[in-house]
Amino acid sequence: MTVAIEMGQTAAGSPAALDLEELLATRLLVQGNSGSGKSHLLRRLLEQSAPWVQQTIIDPEGDFVTLAERFGHLVIEAEDHTERALQVAGERARIHRVSTVLNLEGLDAENQMRRAAAFLNGLFEISRDHWYPMLVVVDEAQLFAPAVAGEVSDEARKASLSAMTNLMCRGRKRGLAGVIATQRLAKLAKNVAAEASNFLMGRTFLDIDMARAADLLGMERRQAEAFRDLERGQFMALGPALSRRPLGLRIGPTDTRPRNATPRLTPLPEASLEDARAVILAAPPPETPARPQRKPQPELLDQLMAAKSAALELRPEPPAPVVSEEELAERRARVERVLRAVLAEPDAGFRAVGVLYQEFVVRCRIEGLGTAVPDLNDFRRMLTRARAGLGGDDAADDAGWQDVSLRASLLPEDMQGVFMMIARAAKDGRPCPSDAAIARAYGSHSLRRAQRLLTYIEDQGLIVCQLDGAGRRIVTLVELAWATAPGDPNADDTTNESLVASSS
Numbered sequence: 001m002t003v004a005i006e007m008g009q010t011a012a013g014s015p016a017a018l019d020l021e022e023l024l025a026t027r028l029l030v031q032g033n034s035g036s037g038k039s040h041l042l043r044r045l046l047e048q049s050a051p052w053v054q055q056t057i058i059d060p061e062g063d064f065v066t067l068a069e070r071f072g073h074l075v076i077e078a079e080d081h082t083e084r085a086l087q088v089a090g091e092r093a094r095i096h097r098v099s100t101v102l103n104l105e106g107l108d109a110e111n112q113m114r115r116a117a118a119f120l121n122g123l124f125e126i127s128r129d130h131w132y133p134m135l136v137v138v139d140e141a142q143l144f145a146p147a148v149a150g151e152v153s154d155e156a157r158k159a160s161l162s163a164m165t166n167l168m169c170r171g172r173k174r175g176l177a178g179v180i181a182t183q184r185l186a187k188l189a190k191n192v193a194a195e196a197s198n199f200l201m202g203r204t205f206l207d208i209d210m211a212r213a214a215d216l217l218g219m220e221r222r223q224a225e226a227f228r229d230l231e232r233g234q235f236m237a238l239g240p241a242l243s244r245r246p247l248g249l250r251i252g253p254t255d256t257r258p259r260n261a262t263p264r265l266t267p268l269p270e271a272s273l274e275d276a277r278a279v280i281l282a283a284p285p286p287e288t289p290a291r292p293q294r295k296p297q298p299e300l301l302d303q304l305m306a307a308k309s310a311a312l313e314l315r316p317e318p319p320a321p322v323v324s325e326e327e328l329a330e331r332r333a334r335v336e337r338v339l340r341a342v343l344a345e346p347d348a349g350f351r352a353v354g355v356l357y358q359e360f361v362v363r364c365r366i367e368g369l370g371t372a373v374p375d376l377n378d379f380r381r382m383l384t385r386a387r388a389g390l391g392g393d394d395a396a397d398d399a400g401w402q403d404v405s406l407r408a409s410l411l412p413e414d415m416q417g418v419f420m421m422i423a424r425a426a427k428d429g430r431p432c433p434s435d436a437a438i439a440r441a442y443g444s445h446s447l448r449r450a451q452r453l454l455t456y457i458e459d460q461g462l463i464v465c466q467l468d469g470a471g472r473r474i475v476t477l478v479e480l481a482w483a484t485a486p487g488d489p490n491a492d493d494t495t496n497e498s499l500v501a502s503s504s
C-alpha cells in the first residue's frame with residue numbers, strides 16, 4: 001500500500017506528495033534558519049500522516065502540544081517525570097501504540113537532553129513484538145545531537161547523542177522513522193545527519209550552510225545561492241520519499257496552530273511619558289539569589305503607587321464629553337453586555353486577545369455601537385476585569401480594591417487577571433480558585449502553568465500560598481491581609497459557568 005501525504009504544492013502548482021512508506025524506510029532531514037517554516041512543515045507532516053501512522057514528537061519548545069486536542073496525542077510533560085519514568089513511558093507508548101508529544105519546555109539543556117534520551121531509549125529498547133512503524137519527529141535536533149560539546153555534562157551529551165544515533169542509524173529495523181529538523185546542519189552531529197536520505201531545505205543565509213545543503217541535494221555550488229531567496233514555507237525537496245530531482249515546493253496550511261505563535265504587532269499602550277518614566281526607571285528590586293525571596297517588596301510598591309498617582313494627577317483633563325452622562329452609562333452597559341456574550345462562548349477562555357477583540361468589535365457593530373467601541377487597550381482592561389469575575393464599575397471606589405489594581409500592575413499584563421481573580425476571592429472570603437480555574441483565567445489548559453504562575457506571583461511578593469491539613473490551598477494577599485477560604489487545587493473549573501451564570 002502506498003500512502004501519499006500531501007505536503008503542499010510545487011512551483012508549477014501540482015500537489016507535492018510525500019510517500020509515507022518510503023519515508024519510514026529512509027528518514028528525513030529538514031534544514032532552515034529560524035523562521036523559515038520548519039516547525040510548520042513538521043506540523044503539516046504530522047497532521048497529514050496522523051491517521052496512518054503512530055507518532056511521537058520530541059518538542060523542546062512546547063510548540064506541538066496543540067496536536068493533542070485535534071489528533072489525540074498524549075502530551076507528556078517531561079519536567080513532571082523522572083528519566084526512569086520517561087523510559088518506561090516510551091516503552092508503553094509503543095506497546096499500546098499511542099501517539100505522544102514529549103514537551104521539554106521549561107527544562108534546562110542538560111535535562112532536556114537527559115529526558116529526551118530516556119524517552120527515546122524506551123521507544124528503542126522494546127521487544128520485537130512491538131516493532132510497529134512509528135514516526136519520531138525531533139524539532140531543533142541540534143539540541144539533542146550537537147556537533148560540538150556545549151555547556152552540558154559529558155554524561156548528558158553522550159546519552160542524548162547515543163539515543164539520537166540509535167534513532168537515525170539503527171531505528172529503521174525497529175520501525176522507528178526519524179524526522180529531524182535543524183537550523184543549521186553544521187550544528188548537528190554528522191553521524192545523525194548522515195542517515196537521512198530525504199531532505200527538505202529551506203531558507204538559509206550562511207554560505208557554509210547553503211553549500212552543504214547544495215551538496216546534499218546534489219546541486220552545483222553556484223546554485224546554492226538559491227537557498228537565500230527562498231520564502232518562509234518554501235523548501236527544496238529531494239529523496240526517495242519526495243522527488244528524484246531537486247524540487248521546489250511550498251508547504252500547505254495546517255489545521256492546528258503552534259501554541260507559541262510568532263508575536264504579532266499590536267498597538268502600543270497609550271501611557272503618558274510620566275507614567276513610562278516612573279514605571280521603567282523605578283529603583284530595581286533588591287538582587288535576589290537563585291530562589292527569589294518571598295517577602296513583599298514594599299519599597300517598590302510604594303514607589304510604583306506614588307508614581308502612578310503622580311502620573312494620574314499630571315494627565316491632562318479629558319475633553320468635555322459631547323454626549324450626556326446617562327447616554328455614556330447606557331453605552332457602557334451595552335458594551336459590557338457584548339463583552340459578556342463574547343466571553344460566554346465555549347472556549348473563550350483559551351482564545352487569543354486579538355481574536356476575542358475582533359469578535360467583540362463585530363458584535364458591537366451589530367449592536368449599533370460602532371462609534372463607541374473601546375480600543376484594544378481598553379478591551380484588554382475590560383477583559384482582565386471580566387476574567388477576574390468583576391463587573392464594569394464593581395468596587396471601583398473601594399480603596400482596598402484600588403490597591404489591588406495597582407499591585408496587579410506590577411505583574412505582566414497576561415497575569416493580572418489571575419491575580420485579580422484571586423484577590424476577588426480573598427476579598428469575598430471565597431475558596432481559593434482551583435488550578436483549573438486559574439489556568440482558564442490565564443487562557444491555558446495546563447495545570448502546571450497555573451501552578452507556576454502562582455509561584456511566580458508569590459515570588460513577586462504579592463501573595464502567600466499555604467496548604468491546610470487537608471491539602472486545600474489558602475492564598476493571602478500580602479499587606480492587605482485578605483485571605484481566601486481553603487480551596488481544593490484539584491477541583492474542576494467552575495469559573496466559567498459562574499461567570500456565564502452571573503451575566504445572564
Ligand SMILES: Nc1ncnc2c1ncn2[C@@H]1O[C@H](COP(=O)(O)OP(=O)(O)O)[C@@H](O)[C@H]1O
Binds near residue numbers: 033253
Ligand atoms: N507554509 C507556511 N504557511 C503559512 N505560514 C507559515 C508557513 N511556514 C511557516 N509559517 C509561519 O511562519 C512562522 C515561522 O514558522 P516556523 O515553522 O515556526 O519556523 P521555524 O520552525 O523554522 O523557526 C510561524 O508563525 C508559522 O506559522
Ligand SMILES: [Mg+2]
Binds near residue numbers: 038
Ligand atoms: Mg521551529
